[in-house]
Amino acid sequence: MAKIDIDHVFKTYAGGAQAVRDVSISIRDGEFIVLVGPSGCGKSTLLRMVAGLEEISAGEVRIGGRLVNNVEPAERDIAMVFQNYALYPHMSVRQNLAYGLKNRGTPKPEIEARVAEAARMLELEPYLDRKPRALSGGQRQRVAMGRAIVRHPAAFLFDEPLSNLDAKLRVTMRGEIKRLQRRLGTTSLYVTHDQLEAMTLADRLVVLNKGEIEQIGTPLEIYHEPASTFVASFIGSPAMNLLQGRSTENGFAIGPDLWRLATGPLDDAAITIGFRPEDVTFTRDMRAGPEFLLDYVEELGAQKLVHGTVGGQAVSATATAEFQPQESMRLTVPEHRIFLFSTATGKRLRTPITPMQPAGDFSPVKA
Amino acid sequence: MKRAQFSSSLLPYLFLAPQLAVIFIFFYWPSAEAIRSSFFLEDPFGFGSTFVGFQNYIDTLTSPEYLGIAAFTALFTVLVTFFSLAAGLLLAVKADKVIRGSSAYKTLLISVYAIAPPVAGLIGMMFFDQHIGPFVRLAALFGWEMKVGLNYWDTTFAMVFVAVWKQIPYNFIFFLSGLQSIPASVLEAAVIDCRNGLRRFWTVLAPLLTPTAFFLLIINFTYALFDTFGVIDVMVKDKAANNPITLTYKVYMDGFRGNDLGGSSAQSVILMVVVLVLTVFQFRFLERRVHYG
Ligand SMILES: Nc1ncnc2c1ncn2[C@@H]1O[C@H](COP(=O)(O)OP(=O)(O)OP(=O)(O)O)[C@@H](O)[C@H]1O
Ligand SMILES: [Mg+2]
Numbered sequence: 001m002a003k004i005d006i007d008h009v010f011k012t013y014a015g016g017a018q019a020v021r022d023v024s025i026s027i028r029d030g031e032f033i034v035l036v037g038p039s040g041c042g043k044s045t046l047l048r049m050v051a052g053l054e055e056i057s058a059g060e061v062r063i064g065g066r067l068v069n070n071v072e073p074a075e076r077d078i079a080m081v082f083q084n085y086a087l088y089p090h091m092s093v094r095q096n097l098a099y100g101l102k103n104r105g106t107p108k109p110e111i112e113a114r115v116a117e118a119a120r121m122l123e124l125e126p127y128l129d130r131k132p133r134a135l136s137g138g139q140r141q142r143v144a145m146g147r148a149i150v151r152h153p154a155a156f157l158f159d160e161p162l163s164n165l166d167a168k169l170r171v172t173m174r175g176e177i178k179r180l181q182r183r184l185g186t187t188s189l190y191v192t193h194d195q196l197e198a199m200t201l202a203d204r205l206v207v208l209n210k211g212e213i214e215q216i217g218t219p220l221e222i223y224h225e226p227a228s229t230f231v232a233s234f235i236g237s238p239a240m241n242l243l244q245g246r247s248t249e250n251g252f253a254i255g256p257d258l259w260r261l262a263t264g265p266l267d268d269a270a271i272t273i274g275f276r277p278e279d280v281t282f283t284r285d286m287r288a289g290p291e292f293l294l295d296y297v298e299e300l301g302a303q304k305l306v307h308g309t310v311g312g313q314a315v316s317a318t319a320t321a322e323f324q325p326q327e328s329m330r331l332t333v334p335e336h337r338i339f340l341f342s343t344a345t346g347k348r349l350r351t352p353i354t355p356m357q358p359a360g361d362f363s364p365v366k367a
Numbered sequence: 368m369k370r371a372q373f374s375s376s377l378l379p380y381l382f383l384a385p386q387l388a389v390i391f392i393f394f395y396w397p398s399a400e401a402i403r404s405s406f407f408l409e410d411p412f413g414f415g416s417t418f419v420g421f422q423n424y425i426d427t428l429t430s431p432e433y434l435g436i437a438a439f440t441a442l443f444t445v446l447v448t449f450f451s452l453a454a455g456l457l458l459a460v461k462a463d464k465v466i467r468g469s470s471a472y473k474t475l476l477i478s479v480y481a482i483a484p485p486v487a488g489l490i491g492m493m494f495f496d497q498h499i500g501p502f503v504r505l506a507a508l509f510g511w512e513m514k515v516g517l518n519y520w521d522t523t524f525a526m527v528f529v530a531v532w533k534q535i536p537y538n539f540i541f542f543l544s545g546l547q548s549i550p551a552s553v554l555e556a557a558v559i560d561c562r563n564g565l566r567r568f569w570t571v572l573a574p575l576l577t578p579t580a581f582f583l584l585i586i587n588f589t590y591a592l593f594d595t596f597g598v599i600d601v602m603v604k605d606k607a608a609n610n611p612i613t614l615t616y617k618v619y620m621d622g623f624r625g626n627d628l629g630g631s632s633a634q635s636v637i638l639m640v641v642v643l644v645l646t647v648f649q650f651r652f653l654e655r656r657v658h659y660g
Contacts, residue, residue: 053555073555074562086552090574090658099570100560147556 002064002077002154002187003029004050009059011045011211019045021211023059030185032178036198037208038234043191044159046208050189051157052076064154074103079148080157083164085140087132087147093119094128097146111150118146121180138169145177149184156181158190162197174200195235199223207231229346232274232339238305241280241315243273244343251356255311257290260356261335271349274339277305280317282329292317292331398639405632416629423633433617433634440592440613443527447591451531452583455538460572462539463546491529492601502528516602516610523611526602530595538583545579546572577657585649592642614638 004027011020019042027033035043048054050061052073061068068076079100087096097118101111119125122142132140141161148156161177162170178201181188192198198205199219207214207222207230215227219235226232232240245254246269252259259273282292290310298305299321306317306325319325340349405423407416427433494502495515502525506513515525549572557571573580593615603610612620614634622631 051559053558072562073559078559080556080559082552082556084550084552086550086556088553088557088571103561103563103566147560 003027003031004064004155004187004189005060005062006046006050007060007062009046009049009061010057011042011049011054012057019211020049023208023211023213025206025213025216027187027189030187032181032188032190032201032203033206034190034192034198034202034204035206035208036192036195036234037214039193041208042211043193043208045211047157047159047189047191050155051078051080053080077154078157079151079153079155080159081144081148081161083160085132085144085164087140087143089132092129092131093124093135093143093146096132096143097150100147100151114150114152115146118149121149122146137165138173141165141173142176145180149180153186155187155189158188160192161190163192163194170197177201196237199235205235207234225348226274226339227348229272229274229341232341236276238277238316238318240274240276240339241317242341243310243313243315245271245273245311247271254290254313257311259290260287261338262354262356263340264351266340266349266351270343272341272343272346274341275333275337277317279333279337280315281332282306282317282319282323282325283332284326285330288330289332290330292329294325294327294329297325401632401635401639403632404628405636407629409626409628419629423629424637427630427633427637436612436614436617439523439611440615443523443530443595443611443613444588444591446527447530447534447595448584448587450527451534451538451587451590452580454531454535455583456542456576456580458535458539459542459546460568462543467547467551491532491598494532495525495529495602519609519611522602526595526598526611529598529602530591533598534587534590538587541579541583542576545576549575574658578659581649581653581657584653585646588645588649589642592638 004025006023006025006027009020009023010018012018021042023046025033035046037043045054049056050063052068052071056069063076063078088099091099094115097115098111101114106114115128119128122145124139124142124146127135127139127143132143135143141164144161158177162173165173174197177190190201192201202219204216205219205222206216209230215222215231217225222231222235226235226240229242233242243254245252245259247253247263247266248258248269250258251261252271252273254273283289292308292310292315294306294308295314296307298307302321303318304321304323306319306323308315308317310331315331317331335353335355338353340351340353341347342349404416406418406420408419408422409416494500495513497503497515503513503515513521513525515522553571553575557567561567561570592613595613596615596619599612599616603612603616615638618631618634618638621627621634625631
């Protein structure tokens with residue numbers, strides 16, 4: 001058990017591709033950190049630099065206070081769980097679990113005790129003498145977990161350990177990983193591109209985009225206070241609605257439509273409005289909000305997902321199962337659930353929003 | 368399980384016929400002929416032959432010359448097999464490190480295979496040319512006057528060297544593709560589990576390479592015994608008497624130069640039996656240690 005400090009770390013691959021840029025994270029002892037981001041954003045690269053499988057181009061990594069930039073992977077006191085499990089195919093489950101301990105000169109009775117303990121925890125006892133090829137995907141995954149657990153390392157590193165499993169097993173194993181990590185209290189760094197996995201597992205989430213940290217925070221902080229359009233669209237399902245428009249004295253112009261909201265002073269007239277599908281309500285009051293034109297409806301059982309457009313831009317909203325959508329409706333969102341972003345940078349604008357008095361049907365609407 | 372059935376019982380034999388014919392004409396027939404003629408004493412001038420029973424076998428196996436050549440063949444085979452496997456493996460391990468993830472190198476290295484064996488054989492011979500051979504000159508620098516074709520041990524050295532040299536590309540390619548088929552993540556897991564590279568090699572890499580190694584062992588063994596004929600022929604030229612030769616070469620010498628067809632046939636039958644026994648032995652006892660992934 002140890003804290004991990006990642007300090008201004010860069011990775012430049014041969015050929016000049018910069019996969020990780022100026023990343024700093026300090027991970028507390030026992031914390032479960034999830035690195036999340038789209039494919040190719042540098043999650044694996046960062047994790048592998050902590051593991052020692054990839055050289056650190058610049059910056060420092062400390063595990064338990066010890067600088068490990070030039071320390072061999074085997075000496076970093078970490079254990080890694082790989083996406084394809086990476087079990088040794090020629091060894092039995094028992095030998096797979098014992099291999100790392102044997103190489104470290106752990107006494108035999110101690111190895112046996114630890115293997116037995118891990119096998120019990122992961123319900124692997126019936127399979128100890130089988131070869132990996134005679135196990136199911138879920139069982140192999142548990143052996144990979146077991147191989148990490150027996151070592152009692154300072155930290156667990158996971159690189160998408162569940163993505164080769166089917167949907168149902170993934171949910172079960174997700175719970176099991178969380179339970180084990182709580183019980184052992186081992187600092188963990190977990191890579192995934194599945195935002196649901198990220199939300200449910202993490203103490204803190206690190207959202208990466210093109211090799212840089214976009215935001216660090218607890219799952220709820222990131223859900224409720226996204227720092228950029230990238231985070232807003234990546235975290236939460238269905239994704240947040242983002243509408244590009246301009247700020248005018250009468251409200252937000254979204255295409256030909258006008259949304260009567262007032263903001264504090266803005267540097268930038270070109271802004272993006274964000275709101276979550278679950279915060280949308282529909283009304284027929286012509287003055288309540290912009291016009292929503294219905295495209296299609298997805299039935300999810302308990303809820304339905306209503307898809308349409310506002311000013312020509314796609315918007316989706318969740319509604320109750322009983323809701324009867326119309327071809328044309330007005331859309332409203334509580335103003336404290338509306339986020340403003342700069343269209344140019346994608347960064348969140350910290351500006352209060354207030355609804356404007358409806359102008360009345362007779363006053364000309366100027367967009 | 369349902370099996371496809373031929374409606375006519377003749378049809379499958381018809382399909383097999385070309386293959387069976389090839390095996391029969393080029394293997395069973397000559398073998399049977401060799402066994403038959405090994406029991407006869409052929410007149411050197413072609414005037415008939417006399418049945419002599421096991422006399423050819425007895426003569427062969429009691430000849431000190433034959434036993435000496437057999438001992439040399441064993442030594443030669445072991446040396447060639449060992450060094451060509453070891454060199455191929457060493458090069459493959461080094462190359463594997465470089466080309467993991469870079470396919471340009473891979474294509475380049477694989478193309479070695481396409482041109483190598485004949486060209487490599489030629490280059491190997493040139494190494495030991497009495498006048499222009501760089502190896503002979505190199506040896507001269509150390510005061511070693513190499514006389515390939517004249518000095519027994521110099522010839523042995525050159526023969527082993529060229530035979531190994533010719534076989535390395537073949538072993539290299541097979542070991543390399545064996546190494547490449549080991550998933551990178553398994554090797555990375557091993558790097559985390561074991562800090563000692565040599566230990567890692569013997570506990571993870573080597574066991575995963577055993578299918579390739581086993582296959583190559585049998586191939587190299589057969590190569591050293593039979594396929595080195597050309598190398599030996601060039602080196603000993605017509606002076607086989609005081610030069611090292613293998614059993615295969617002796618079969619040729621006695622049969623075609625000495626016109627002792629009966630003795631030569633007896634030798635090839637003995638050789639056949641030895642290879643058969645060794646191959647069975649390899650499959651029975653070594654294959655148990657092979658891990659098929
Ligand atoms: N060995 C390498 N040489 C050059 N570039 C590389 C190498 N490995 C990765 N990259 C590049 O670095 C970037 C980050 O790769 P990385 O594997 O870390 O992505 P990732 O976030 O793990 O993606 P995924 O979710 O698909 O696994 C990618 O653009 C990739 O092309
Ligand atoms: Mg990855």
